[in-house]
Amino acid sequence: MRRASILLSASSLLAAHTALAAPAPPADILLTNGTIRTLDHRDSTAQALAIRGGRIVWTGPDAAAPAHADAHTRTIDLKGHMVMPGLTDGHMHPLVGGQNLIGCSLDYLPLTADGFTARIRACAANPAYRTASGWLVVRNWFQEAMQPPGVRMTKAALDSIDSTRPIIVLSSFGHSLLANSAALKRAGITAATPNPTGGQVVHDASGQPTGILEDTALNLMLAVLPHPTAQENVAAAAASLAAMRAQGITGFLDAWALPEDLSSFTALQKQGKLTARAHFAPLIEPAQGKDIAGDIRRLTTIRARYDQGPLTPSPSVTVRNVKLFMDGVITAPSQTGLLLAPYLVDKGTKDHPDWQPGPSKGPAPYFPLDILSPLLKALVTAGFDPHMHADGDGAVRLALDAIAATRKALPANDFRPAIAHDEMVDPADMPRYRALDTIPVLSFQWEKQAPDTTEGVLPYIGPDRARYLEPAAQLEQAGARIAYGSDWPVDPLDEWFALKVGVTRTNAPAAGARYAHPLGTEPGLSRTSVMRAITMNANYELRSDTVAGSLEPGKFADLIILDRDIATIPAEQIAETRVLLTMVGGRIVYSTGTFSPPVR
Numbered sequence: 031m032r033r034a035s036i037l038l039s040a041s042s043l044l045a046a047h048t049a050l051a052a053p054a055p056p057a058d059i060l061l062t063n064g065t066i067r068t069l070d071h072r073d074s075t076a077q078a079l080a081i082r083g084g085r086i087v088w089t090g091p092d093a094a095a096p097a098h099a100d101a102h103t104r105t106i107d108l109k110g111h112m113v114m115p116g117l118t119d120g121h122m123h124p125l126v127g128g129q130n131l132i133g134c135s136l137d138y139l140p141l142t143a144d145g146f147t148a149r150i151r152a153c154a155a156n157p158a159y160r161t162a163s164g165w166l167v168v169r170n171w172f173q174e175a176m177q178p179p180g181v182r183m184t185k186a187a188l189d190s191i192d193s194t195r196p197i198i199v200l201s202s203f204g205h206s207l208l209a210n211s212a213a214l215k216r217a218g219i220t221a222a223t224p225n226p227t228g229g230q231v232v233h234d235a236s237g238q239p240t241g242i243l244e245d246t247a248l249n250l251m252l253a254v255l256p257h258p259t260a261q262e263n264v265a266a267a268a269a270s271l272a273a274m275r276a277q278g279i280t281g282f283l284d285a286w287a288l289p290e291d292l293s294s295f296t297a298l299q300k301q302g303k304l305t306a307r308a309h310f311a312p313l314i315e316p317a318q319g320k321d322i323a324g325d326i327r328r329l330t331t332i333r334a335r336y337d338q339g340p341l342t343p344s345p346s347v348t349v350r351n352v353k354l355f356m357d358g359v360i361t362a363p364s365q366t367g368l369l370l371a372p373y374l375v376d377k378g379t380k381d382h383p384d385w386q387p388g389p390s391k392g393p394a395p396y397f398p399l400d401i402l403s404p405l406l407k408a409l410v411t412a413g414f415d416p417h418m419h420a421d422g423d424g425a426v427r428l429a430l431d432a433i434a435a436t437r438k439a440l441p442a443n444d445f446r447p448a449i450a451h452d453e454m455v456d457p458a459d460m461p462r463y464r465a466l467d468t469i470p471v472l473s474f475q476w477e478k479q480a481p482d483t484t485e486g487v488l489p490y491i492g493p494d495r496a497r498y499l500e501p502a503a504q505l506e507q508a509g510a511r512i513a514y515g516s517d518w519p520v521d522p523l524d525e526w527f528a529l530k531v532g533v534t535r536t537n538a539p540a541a542g543a544r545y546a547h548p549l550g551t552e553p554g555l556s557r558t559s560v561m562r563a564i565t566m567n568a569n570y571e572l573r574s575d576t577v578a579g580s581l582e583p584g585k586f587a588d589l590i591i592l593d594r595d596i597a598t599i600p601a602e603q604i605a606e607t608r609v610l611l612t613m614v615g616g617r618i619v620y621s622t623g624t625f626s627p628p629v630r
């Protein structure tokens with residue numbers, strides 16, 4: 031009897047609740063018959079999802095879906111396909127990425143010196159790459175993969191193509207460029223040019239510049255490089271967004287936002303063509319770090335001009351993050367990454383290598399701690415989240431030390447610091463990410479054997495430190511909230527290959543037997559972890575986690591339909607994933623295959 035009355039009261043409660051809640055307003059769009067991986071805190075799966083006003087209003091079983099539709103609802107039969115939140119890329123360089131898609135490119139290929147010269151010669155002869163200024167800008171140079179290893183390119187190669195037309199070749203890593211004599215002359219770079227703070231003008235044995243410029247020395251050239259026109263920049267931004275839509279990217283951080291980045295994506299936003307939530311991090315150069323008041327003034331001016339306030343279903347622009355470089359890259363030949371212990375050098379012979387500590391731990395910190403800590407304090411007080419490039423373990427420690435000082439000085443400030451790259455992290459620093467609520471923004475595609483890792487890093491750090499190279503699993507075990515950032519166009523934009531590498535730590539089969547083994551002995555991350563890194567955690571980094579990053583009622587309808595279920599297929603196949611449909615704020619911005627228009 032007691033039992034029955036409890037049942038009775040439970041069912042009457044249910045009836046009362048239904049009466050209060052019903053009828054739900056009909057959905058604009060209803061997805062049914064799918065495997066919807068919501069990535070909510072319980073990793074729930076649903077079959078159906080309802081969208082109204084650009085937001086998700088319901089998820090649940092197919093059986094309950096009809097209650098959310100009326101004659102005006104557009105129903106999309108998922109035909110069993112997997113749906114997940116749209117990808118949020120927590121660190122990329124989207125305008126340069128777009129420029130690379132439409133300009134002269136070396137396509138990240140491993141090239142011999144002859145192959146390098148031949149490709150640039152072909153670009154120089156191609157009228158499509160003739161600009162009004164006459165300069166030839168060559169992009170996507172995989173400098174670290176030149177063949178055979180150790181080849182160093184100089185201005186002589188470019189001078190042999192054209193000694194009067196300025197030519198520059200930009201390394202895909204973004205930390206160095208090669209210029210010919212004509213370009214060096216335009217920049218006024220001579221034997222007498224000193225190294226700027228945080229950079230290097232490489233000179234040969236006779237003291238002449240070789241044409242290679244590293245890190246902040248790039249500015250000497252970029253200052254005289256004629257700017258693309260506003261129209262060219264908007265075209266590059268549009269090409270960038272098109273590539274993102276096809277990848278399933280619905281949000282990104284521009285991790286080095288120049289004025290033209292902000293203006294070109296904002297121009298597209300005003301035309302209703304912004305198809306991803308665009309977050310921008312203007313840069314503070316090392317030389318600017320001492321003028322804290324000036325930095326804050328400059329940044330708040332940029333924010334006042336471009337930040338569009340709280341997010342809406344329709345994508346908008348934010349300026350909430352600030353980029354700072356702690357160091358360069360640990361990869362040879364640059365070795366501008368800041369390490370705690372010296373890079374090793376080979377004191378042996380070709381047949382009997384003998385790697386011993388050398389003289390260099392990399393450059394001096396680009397920001398010394400006594401400048402960095404007050405700078406961070408001022409930034410977070412002004413409402414900006416620091417996004418700090420730190421590649422070597424020394425740079426990571428520097429960043430964490432400055433964050434610790436800032437947390438201590440401002441215990442009530444809820445800033446969300448991010449450290450990008452984290453390619454080497456000392457074990458003692460791993461728990462500090464969690465303790466300091468600091469987000470490592472990792473580029474999973476680097477966690478593999480490849481020329482830039484196997485030959486470019488491993489010999490120079492030795493086996494002990496190799497255990498902490500690309501330490502995603504250790505960081506996760508230490509409680510860090512890992513976000514993903516592609517760093518595109520450092521690599522081609524391929525988020526699905528990156529997620530695969532995040533799980534397997536292996537290269538693509540096409541890379542060959544030499545690079546077939548996993549990197550290191552640590553396991554990869556779970557599939558759920560890599561999916562969270564590129565959705566929820568990247569949105570946490572960008573303060574959009576309450577409105578995006580998972581598929582839950584109330585959040586924006588930012589979602590993608592995939593051609594396979596990446597939670598169940600063999601991990602290697604994640605790399606071949608194709609996005610069939612991309613939706614941002616309830617608007618379909620990309621579709622193909624089964625869902626090519628019209629999807630109705």
Ligand SMILES: [Zn+2]
Pocket residue numbers: 121122123285517
């Ligand atoms: Zn970057």
